[in-house]
Amino acid sequence: IDHRIAVPVGVTLDRYIMHNQNAFSFATGELSQLLRDIALAGKIINREINRAGLIDITGGFGTDNIQGEAQQKLDVIANIRFIRALINGGEVCGIISEEEDEIIYTGNNQSKYVVAIDPLDGSSNIDVNVSIGTIFSIYRRVSPLGEKPTPEDFLQGGDKQVAAGYILYGSSTILVYTTGNGVAGFTYDFSLGEFILSHNNIRSPLDGKIFSYNEGNYNSYDSFVREYLIECRKRNYSARYIGSLVGDFHRNLLKGGIYLYPPTHKDPKGKLRLLYECFPLAMIAEQAGAKASNGFQRILEVEPEFLHQRAPLYIGSETMVNELMNLI
Numbered sequence: 001i002d003h004r005i006a007v008p009v010g011v012t013l014d015r016y017i018m019h020n021q022n023a024f025s026f027a028t029g030e031l032s033q034l035l036r037d038i039a040l041a042g043k044i045i046n047r048e049i050n051r052a053g054l055i056d057i058t059g060g061f062g063t064d065n066i067q068g069e070a071q072q073k074l075d076v077i078a079n080i081r082f083i084r085a086l087i088n089g090g091e092v093c094g095i096i097s098e099e100e101d102e103i104i105y106t107g108n109n110q111s112k113y114v115v116a117i118d119p120l121d122g123s124s125n126i127d128v129n130v131s132i133g134t135i136f137s138i139y140r141r142v143s144p145l146g147e148k149p150t151p152e153d154f155l156q157g158g159d160k161q162v163a164a165g166y167i168l169y170g171s172s173t174i175l176v177y178t179t180g181n182g183v184a185g186f187t188y189d190f191s192l193g194e195f196i197l198s199h200n201n202i203r204s205p206l207d208g209k210i211f212s213y214n215e216g217n218y219n220s221y222d223s224f225v226r227e228y229l230i231e232c233r234k235r236n237y238s239a240r241y242i243g244s245l246v247g248d249f250h251r252n253l254l255k256g257g258i259y260l261y262p263p264t265h266k267d268p269k270g271k272l273r274l275l276y277e278c279f280p281l282a283m284i285a286e287q288a289g290a291k292a293s294n295g296f297q298r299i300l301e302v303e304p305e306f307l308h309q310r311a312p313l314y315i316g317s318e319t320m321v322n323e324l325m326n327l328i
């Protein structure tokens with residue numbers, strides 16, 4: 001059966017995962033439990049975000065992360081919550097996080113998964129009530145069971161992800177993920193404390209009329225990017241840019257559109273991180289019939305060399321990404 005049709009909308013994330021588990025090879029239950037652990041942390045972060053202004057956890061924390069970005073209090077809280085949930089869940093032997101310089105060893109060396117995570121992306125929007133998101137990527141480890149994970153566990157390449165997803169803390173809170181068999185979305189129901197299936201088998205429109213980029217960087221873009229943007233304006237496409245990748249990505253995934261973060265003078269290799277922003281969103285995009293490129297190749301084929309590597313990102317509707325790539 002095609003499980004993506006047989007599951008009625010309204011089912012909880014738990015039941016959907018169990019249904020999926022029975023239908024697919026990862027019936028051992030570890031990946032199912034790992035997805036539940038991530039969903040639990042998402043519920044906790046969601047609660048913190050929704051009361052941030054009330055309990056003085058907005059604003060800067062006074063420290064910088066490896067990216068040299070001032071950490072927001074909620075950034076740090078989200079990082080701690082996800083790490084704790086993954087350690088306690090027991091299914092993960094190692095974690096890399098945007099907020100941490102090095103690999104986090106959970107001590108669960110018998111576990112067979114590693115997670116790369118951006119605990120709270122778009123954090124500059126936290127204090128002004130604009131959507132923010134969590135992005136996660138899951139790999140089966142390649143290092144020996146029983147030992148500590150190694151960087152190679154995280155540098156396997158985008159096509160080796162076993163699952164990827166995001167949680168968008170927006171007008172509603174939605175968890176979207178794929179395990180390589182289509183994309184499903186679950187909207188958080190506060191009254192039940194459950195993520196409920198609301199988007200069964202997301203398919204992204206092949207074309208779109210929305211383009212998302214930071215206009216302020218226009219003059220530093222390569223000529224092919226500027227040429228594409230001029231064409232979008234000629235066609236009276238809508239320019240929509242939240243400044244929060246998960247929000248822009250999710251809107252474009254559902255409505256059709258393209259998000260561009262090209263190399264700039266400030267970020268000549270691109271700003272977004274390959275392992276916990278580009279790869280997971282690219283897996284979701286492709287699973288939903290969309291595309292993701294770094295301007296030269298399918299971004300899932302980029303060979304990662306180090307954990308916090310950056311990359312240019314052009315992601316969204318297939319026709320729009322193809323048109324842009326044809327201009328190179």
Ligand code: P6P
Pocket residue numbers: 121122123124214243244245246248271272
């Ligand atoms: P800029 C947020 O810091 C982020 O990583 C993405 O969420 C967002 O799309 C982008 O950077 C915004 O960057 O340079 O336009 O402010």
